[in-house]
Amino acid sequence: MTTFQSLGLADHLLQSIRDLGFEAPTPIQVSAIPVISAGDDVAGEAQTGSGKTAAFVLPILQRLCDSPPADSPRVRVLTLAPTRELALQVAGVFTSLAKRAPRPIKVLAVIGGEPIEQQISALNRGIDVVVATPGRLLDLLGREVLDLTGLQVLVLDEADKLLDLGFSEELAALFWSIPHERQTLVFSATLPQKVLDLSADVLRDPVTVRVDDAPEGPVGIHQRVIEVHQDSRRRLLQHLLGEEGWGRTLVFVATQRATELLSAKLRKAGIWAGALHGGLAQADRVAVLAEFKSGRVSVLVATDIAARGIDVPRLGAVVNFDLPRSPRDYLHRIGRTGRAGENGVAVSFIDHSSAAHFRLIEKHSQIELPRERVPGFDLSRQAPKRSKGPAPVKGKRMSKKDKLRAQAAQAAQAEEH
Ligand code: AMP
Numbered sequence: 001m002t003t004f005q006s007l008g009l010a011d012h013l014l015q016s017i018r019d020l021g022f023e024a025p026t027p028i029q030v031s032a033i034p035v036i037s038a039g040d041d042v043a044g045e046a047q048t049g050s051g052k053t054a055a056f057v058l059p060i061l062q063r064l065c066d067s068p069p070a071d072s073p074r075v076r077v078l079t080l081a082p083t084r085e086l087a088l089q090v091a092g093v094f095t096s097l098a099k100r101a102p103r104p105i106k107v108l109a110v111i112g113g114e115p116i117e118q119q120i121s122a123l124n125r126g127i128d129v130v131v132a133t134p135g136r137l138l139d140l141l142g143r144e145v146l147d148l149t150g151l152q153v154l155v156l157d158e159a160d161k162l163l164d165l166g167f168s169e170e171l172a173a174l175f176w177s178i179p180h181e182r183q184t185l186v187f188s189a190t191l192p193q194k195v196l197d198l199s200a201d202v203l204r205d206p207v208t209v210r211v212d213d214a215p216e217g218p219v220g221i222h223q224r225v226i227e228v229h230q231d232s233r234r235r236l237l238q239h240l241l242g243e244e245g246w247g248r249t250l251v252f253v254a255t256q257r258a259t260e261l262l263s264a265k266l267r268k269a270g271i272w273a274g275a276l277h278g279g280l281a282q283a284d285r286v287a288v289l290a291e292f293k294s295g296r297v298s299v300l301v302a303t304d305i306a307a308r309g310i311d312v313p314r315l316g317a318v319v320n321f322d323l324p325r326s327p328r329d330y331l332h333r334i335g336r337t338g339r340a341g342e343n344g345v346a347v348s349f350i351d352h353s354s355a356a357h358f359r360l361i362e363k364h365s366q367i368e369l370p371r372e373r374v375p376g377f378d379l380s381r382q383a384p385k386r387s388k389g390p391a392p393v394k395g396k397r398m399s400k401k402d403k404l405r406a407q408a409a410q411a412a413q414a415e416e417h
Contacts, residue, residue: 002030008037010062012100017058020096026051027211033059036185041203043196044187045210048158049335053093056185060153061094064128065101067152074150077129078178080171082161084111084133084282085289090157091131105129112136113282120145134162134170141177151178156202159188159195160328168198175202189335190328221338222345225358225369227379230351233321234262236377238269240319241299246345247316248292250336251301254322262321263301276302304329312336320348323357327364351379 004017004025025033028046035042036059046052060077079094081087091109098105110119110132116139123130123145130146140146156162162171184203188195191210199206228236241249253259259275266273274288274297291297293312304324315337324330330348337344350358350371362368373379 007033007058009033009058010065012065012102013058013061013097015100016097017054019099022054026055028052028209029055029058031211032056032209035207035209036060036183037062039183041183041206042185042187043191043199043203043206043208044185045189045191045208046187047189047331047335049338050211052187053090053157054097056155056157056187057090057093057097060129060155061098061101061105063153064105065103074147075123075127075130076150077153077155078137078148078151079129079131079155079157080134080137080162080174081131081157082133082165082167083278084113085285086158087111087131087133088286091129094129094131107131110136110140111282113285116140134167134174138170138173141173146177148178151182153183153185154178154202155185155187156198157187159186159198160190160192163194163198171198189332192328220343221334222343223334223348223367223369224345224372225348225350226372226374226377227355228349228351228374228377229379230349230353232377233349234265236349236374237319237321238266238271239374239377240347241271244317244345247298248295248312248314249299249317249319250312250315250333251299251319251321252304252324252333253301254303256303258322259301259303263299266299266301271299272297273299273301276300278303304333316344318344318346320346323348323350323354323361327361330361330365 002025004014004022007025007030009017028044028050032042032044032046032052032055036056042056044052044055046055056079064076079087079090081090087109088111091107094105094107098107106125106127107129108119108122108127108131110123110130112133112135116136119136119140120143123140132140137146141148156171184206186195186199186203186206191199191208226236237251240246251262253262256277256279259277263273263275274291276285276288276292280288288297288300289312292300301321318334318337320330320333324333334346337346348358
């Protein structure tokens with residue numbers, strides 16, 4: 001069996017690993033650490049929850065400690081992450097694994113929503129590792145306060161999401177500012193064509209590292225799907241929270257407004273619930289996450305973007321109150337539970353209108369789940385109600401505008417519940 005020791009990691013890193021209670025390396029760590037340590041570029045396919053952060057942080061820290069300190073304070077490692085939460089989390093992993101380094105390794109998260117002046121003065125004092133979100137990074141580059149000329153390692157974490165969120169221009173601007181001679185690591189939950197294209201542009205002879213997922217989906221996660229009328233979803237959620245003893249639960253909804261509405265209704269019903277979405281002030285995001293992690297809040301209602309990459313230990317369940325847009329997002333969502341050897345449950349609510357979409361998710365994820373119904377919360381037997389608006393003229397198909405209107409009406413109706 002591979003051990004952290006046999007991966008050739010320095011003693012101070014082995015001590016930090018012990019401090020964190022990691023006993024053995026995860027599969028992605030076993031495959032990625034030697035490749036990164038050898039200085040190769042990497043295209044890594046790994047889900048959040050697989051231990052991928054430590055898989056790149058450990059060999060990077062080893063490299064930083066092995067090379068002599070630079071005479072001028074220049075950033076040596078830059079990690080880009082698509083969301084503020086993930087950036088803070090990755091910076092936290094760098095900091096905790098660097099705790100026992102022979103000399104201090106300075107780590108800074110540069111993210112939006114926090115005063116830029118403080119970040120600039122920290123950068124001026126000298127920082128080894130910067131973990132950034134693209135917008136703030138671009139801002140700093142524009143002000144010419146971030147010297148990346150000494151950059152040795154660039155990491156693009158959750159590269160698929162960086163591209164999905166439309167950060168390709170920010171990435172292009174970044175590539176202008178960094179040395180050609182560098183090590184680049186691209187990590188992504190899956191490697192779709194657009195990530196492969198990006199990788200072809202920025203990686204040099206990359207080694208592809210991936211860990212095979214069991215075809216039935218991530219291990220340790222019991223996936224379920226429940227058919228329920230969309231108006232009964234909140235009551236069903238309350239019922240399940242009461243009956244099933246999941247513990248800490250993350251509930252995904254489609255809109256920012258729905259996070260607020262649903263969490264407020266749950267609180268009214270006596271459930272400690274909080275809302276997490278991209279529209280919150282940074283301080284509020286950090287506060288609600290801290291409350292969730294400490295257990296003061298037991299149910300967190302979130303949008304995809306806000307929940308991306310957050311790492312909450314002992315998360316008992318993930319509920320897809322609204323289905324994710326893509327099979328890839330489905331994997332990301334359910335990957336929030338059952339992490340690092342723990343067990344978890346992932347429950348998706350579906351109805352007539354979302355059944356086909358869920359079949360698509362199943363097909364892509366190579367799973368087939370039995371449909372469950374919970375007595376008292378059944379789907380109505382009638383055909384789904386038509387949304388308001390004029391009855392369609394026989395033989396005439398709904399126009400695109402009408403379709404959008406109907407969808408908006410349906411979404412608004414859904415948010416009320
Ligand atoms: P990540 O995929 O980087 O988000 O990591 C998911 C979780 O696994 C985090 O809580 C890590 O602290 C934890 N973790 C990472 N590596 C190990 C390991 N070798 N053994 C146990 N837990 C780990």
